[in-house]
Amino acid sequence: MRILVILRRVLDPAGLVAHARLRRLFINREEYLIEPGDHAALEAALRIKDGGGAEVVVVSGQPEPDDDTLRRGLAMGADRAIYLSGAGFADADDGVAAEVLKATVERLGGADLVLVGMTRLDTGQAQLGPRLAGALGWPQIVGAWSVEIADGRIRAVRRDGDDYVIVETDLPAVVTVPAKALEPRYPDGARLINVYRGEGGMAEAVLQWDVADLMDPEGLVPLLEGRGRDFPPERERGVRVEGSIEEAAQAVAEALRGRRPG
Amino acid sequence: MDASYLDLVMAQQEETFKDAEGGGGVWVVAESAGGEIAPVTLEAVGVARTLAESLGAYVYAALLGDGVRLLAETLYQAGVDGVRVADHPGLSPFGLEPHLGILVDLFEAEGPEIVLFGATEMGRALAPRLAQRMGGGLIERGTRVSLDPSSRTVEAAVPMYGGEYFEVLACPEARPQVLTIEPGTFARPFMDRYRKGEPTMLDVEPGEPAVRVLGPAEGFRPPEVGLSEASVVVAVGRQAGDRARVERLAEMLGGRVAGDRGAWDAGLVEADQVVDVRGVRVSPEVYLAVGIRGDTFHDAAMADSAFVVAIHADPDAPIFEKADLCVTAEPGEVVRALLTALG
Numbered sequence: 001m002r003i004l005v006i007l008r009r010v011l012d013p014a015g016l017v018a019h020a021r022l023r024r025l026f027i028n029r030e031e032y033l034i035e036p037g038d039h040a041a042l043e044a045a046l047r048i049k050d051g052g053g054a055e056v057v058v059v060s061g062q063p064e065p066d067d068d069t070l071r072r073g074l075a076m077g078a079d080r081a082i083y084l085s086g087a088g089f090a091d092a093d094d095g096v097a098a099e100v101l102k103a104t105v106e107r108l109g110g111a112d113l114v115l116v117g118m119t120r121l122d123t124g125q126a127q128l129g130p131r132l133a134g135a136l137g138w139p140q141i142v143g144a145w146s147v148e149i150a151d152g153r154i155r156a157v158r159r160d161g162d163d164y165v166i167v168e169t170d171l172p173a174v175v176t177v178p179a180k181a182l183e184p185r186y187p188d189g190a191r192l193i194n195v196y197r198g199e200g201g202m203a204e205a206v207l208q209w210d211v212a213d214l215m216d217p218e219g220l221v222p223l224l225e226g227r228g229r230d231f232p233p234e235r236e237r238g239v240r241v242e243g244s245i246e247e248a249a250q251a252v253a254e255a256l257r258g259r260r261p262g
Numbered sequence: 263m264d265a266s267y268l269d270l271v272m273a274q275q276e277e278t279f280k281d282a283e284g285g286g287g288v289w290v291v292a293e294s295a296g297g298e299i300a301p302v303t304l305e306a307v308g309v310a311r312t313l314a315e316s317l318g319a320y321v322y323a324a325l326l327g328d329g330v331r332l333l334a335e336t337l338y339q340a341g342v343d344g345v346r347v348a349d350h351p352g353l354s355p356f357g358l359e360p361h362l363g364i365l366v367d368l369f370e371a372e373g374p375e376i377v378l379f380g381a382t383e384m385g386r387a388l389a390p391r392l393a394q395r396m397g398g399g400l401i402e403r404g405t406r407v408s409l410d411p412s413s414r415t416v417e418a419a420v421p422m423y424g425g426e427y428f429e430v431l432a433c434p435e436a437r438p439q440v441l442t443i444e445p446g447t448f449a450r451p452f453m454d455r456y457r458k459g460e461p462t463m464l465d466v467e468p469g470e471p472a473v474r475v476l477g478p479a480e481g482f483r484p485p486e487v488g489l490s491e492a493s494v495v496v497a498v499g500r501q502a503g504d505r506a507r508v509e510r511l512a513e514m515l516g517g518r519v520a521g522d523r524g525a526w527d528a529g530l531v532e533a534d535q536v537v538d539v540r541g542v543r544v545s546p547e548v549y550l551a552v553g554i555r556g557d558t559f560h561d562a563a564m565a566d567s568a569f570v571v572a573i574h575a576d577p578d579a580p581i582f583e584k585a586d587l588c589v590t591a592e593p594g595e596v597v598r599a600l601l602t603a604l605g
Binding site: 013014016017018020025033036093094095098121122123124125126127129130131133134135139140141142143145146155157159160161163164165166167168169170180181221223224225226227228229230231232238239240241245246248249250251252253255256 | 358383386387389390391393394395398399400401402403406417419420421422423424425426427428429430431432433434435436472473474475476477478479482484515523539540548550557558559569570571572573582585586587588589590591592595596599600602603604
């Protein structure tokens with residue numbers, strides 16, 4: 001049983017300020033997080049590994065240096081890591097990424113399950129998983145809150161309107177995981193040190209594959225292009241409450257009474 | 263007299279005319295729920311109409327489901343020019359493969375320029391698969407949609423980090439351009455009761471979905487409960503003052519206690535109570551910010567609150583720009599006075 005988990009990175013919003021009045025975006029600290037959905041997807045894969053054994057492979061293809069994303073994955077318990085290098089993939093959109101990942105799955109000699117985060121934290125796009133399922137011709141489960149494997153099938157809990165339903169499909173399959181579905185575990189301390197050690201450590205577990213070897217570079221042209229930024233209108237300043245603290249509290253209480261639901 | 267050049271001119275003109283028609287128009291993949299057309303579908307029709315008017319194209323809708331034939335009337339009233347209906351028991355409830363197969367067959371024949379979906383469970387599952395199969399580009403959850411008429415390209419603003427700012431995306435080359443729109447973002451079109459049409463029925467034989475629904479997930483509880491659905495949230499910052507008073511206030515208002523990242527750092531709230539784009543997003547009726555200065559990612563996570571009261575000692579605190587009611591005073595003192603005033 002081999003599970004491939006896609007680990008993307010995303011700019012940490014704590015280092016960003018979007019200034020609506022100046023209509024500018026300030027990046028004060030350029031720090032990256034593991035895409036929260038992907039992080040939860042890795043946790044789902046590791047739970048399957050803990051339950052019945054599986055080989056968990058993490059794959060990432062962001063611009064260098066991106067060691068930390070994969071090393072964090074290894075430290076959490078993944079067995080192998082693949083770093084997809086090469087120009088073209090770094091600024092690829094999901095349409096291209098799906099093709100590259102399909103080639104990765106083939107080069108890997110197949111996989112039984114691909115897990116990826118459902119929605120990106122930054123762009124809110126949720127198309128990578130379904131596009132990959134389409135490229136591979138595998139069934140897809142979008143938004144699995146829990147995942148179980150039994151008898152060569154996958155069972156997942158998915159949202160259906162306001163309720164949750166159990167769904168089942170055959171392996172291999174692509175499953176996308178919402179960021180809030182599972183709380184990712186902390187990396188194991190010894191492993192965390194080990195993943196940075198070359199000799200006798202796990203650094204060799206990171207394979208580097210060149211995207212150009214995987215597929216024709218002509219297929220790496222993004223479908224989408226960015227055409228600038230836009231900012232929401234500023235919210236109008238509210239009413240200032242004047243007077244003493246008691247008077248202000250009275251005014252707030254009045255406003256809240258009028259607003260209390262139910 | 264040799265008039266062959268006229269043929270040439272005519273042929274060229276015909277060519278341009280074909281170009282101007284530009285394939286098969288703007289399509290909406292309609293969704294029905296509870297025997298009615300879903301509101302987001304009507305919003306999508308409104309967007310499609312605007313795009314089609316700038317393009318000089320027709321608006322079509324594909325309506326798939328079981329017993330949905332009569333709903334085509336609503337689509338015509340909303341402004342659709344042509345409806346294709348696939349009515350089959352195998353199309354309800356929604357299954358990916360049956361729907362996808364029918365839509366791919368339909369669109370390969372019609373060659374749509376733009377395809378619109380609502381960003382619902384169906385749209386989220388179906389739109390990327392359709393785009394992938396047809397080699398088109400997909401922009402998900404567009405909030406503002408406009409058209410670059412020279413290249414017939416749709417430009418859609420996508421909310422970044424939940425609406426903190428927007429990234430404008432376009433799909434310049436690949437066709438069709440697939441878009442999903444967030445429910446409730448666009449206005450519904452005017453329903454013209456006198457507008458009528460006769461839908462084209464598609465002869466379909468839907469396949470089996472690859473994912474089977476086994477039944478309700480009884481006993482399953484999603485890990486996150488409460489705060490994000492709370493109708494009153496009392497959020498504290500570092501300067502909130504006495505914690506017990508804040509809790510009493512929340513109790514009196516029937517709300518939940520939360521905090522910003524500063525409050526979490528100070529140990530006033532737990533990690534799952536942090537209102538932040540990376541923590542919990544809230545959209546309550548009333549959001550009471552007690553001693554919160556307000557930073558970009560706290561503000562984005564509570565931006566959907568219907569009514570915001572901010573209490574902070576600093577008259578220049580950024581939170582006041584997000585608030586409907588601003589109290590510039592020592593937060594602890596205001597909470598104490600508020601408890602008296604409410605009690």
